[in-house]
Amino acid sequence: MAYDAEDTRRRIFAAATAEFAEHGLAGARVDRIATAAKANKQAIYLYYGSKEKLFAAVLRAKLEEVRASVSIDPDAVAESVGQLFDWYQEHPELIRLLLWEALEAGDEPEESERERRDGFREKVHHLVDGGVGRDLPEDARVRAAQDLLFTIMGLIAWNFAVPRMVRVVLDEDTYQAAFARRRETVIEAARTLAGATGRLHSRVSE
Structure with missing residues (x-):
């Protein structure tokens, strides 16, 4: 099966949203996000750069979601x-x-x-x-x-x-x-x- 980058991003995003909502930025763990997303940690850093940037991306997307809704x-x-x-x-x-x-x-x-x-x-x-x-x-x-x-x-x-x-x-x-x-x-x-x-x-x- 071909690698689906967008599906991987979606899974990472969903897992990160749940992880950050429960543990915050400091308490969140990239390895837990990777496990929940069924992705590897390297993919998270490749797509988002850092845990801090991933948190910012999640919050920005959720704010945009409510704005659009x-x-x-x-x-x-x-x-x-x-x-x-x-x-x-x-x-x-x-x-x-x-x-x-x-x-x-x-x-x-x-x-x-x-x-x-x-x-x-x-x-x-x-x-x-x-x-x-x-x-x-x-x-x-x-x-x-x-x-x-x-x-x-x-x-x-x-x-x-x-x-x-x-x-x-x-x-x-x-x-x-x-x-x-x-x-x-x-x-x-x-x-x-x-x-x-x-x-x-x-x-x-x-």
Whole structure:
């Protein structure tokens, strides 16, 4: 059977995603990734260069996956937030990867930071063009949209960063019941925030 380089890459990527999500960058082991991927370590270094570059590639790809799958519709913020909540519930590995990055990354900006900034600027301008903060002065609309976007991200992400706390605080017997409650609450909170963005940002700026 001929060697399938793309299939090998896919297997390495899947194995690396699971390994990094569970152990972080420092705790991950290339030999475990190779074993899980049924590939050799040399192939990993050949395709990605180092463990650090493999981690960066995995995180970049997962961020691109959520960006391509779900966007915040300025005309239907609450509905978009529900879809985004569902995506994170189905892909909890992204939150784990971001938490590991926050714990282990240094203070120096990484190569991927500019790419991420560009991606979020695109989302922010989409919100502004859709009318978010329309009652604010022009120079304040971008900041209002940025704050709205990040607040929504936090409302969603915290649930999957501390899932046990969600169940305990809400006093639910199962994670399913806890997440169902949180989904509805987050959607309603997003709807309220989107409607009050201009007023909130005006107060903050005073």
